[in-house]
Amino acid sequence: MSYIGHAVLDSQKIQTIALDLLRKRLKPFGFSGLTVTAEKDFDDENILRLIADVKQIVPASDLIEATSETMNALRKQGDDRFVYLTAVPATDDLEDAEE
16 A cells, blocks of 8 residues: 655654644653654555653553544644554553552
């Protein structure tokens, strides 16, 4: 599935759009930052991998909503690459939660 003729936003623009959304959506989970990478998936399609730094585990339903909102915002700007969003708590935070 190729997206010929569609905009491909640069990493800085994606970061700006995604940060604004994820700060709001993931705030309850201690959102503290975002890493954005453009990659190829298993099917050799262009994708965006977003890794959100959080303090707590994010429930799947919240992660799905955040992914959907981010993809919709990027599509409005013409970039319709698939977004893989992962929310990764710091290792220390996970160890504290298990105790």
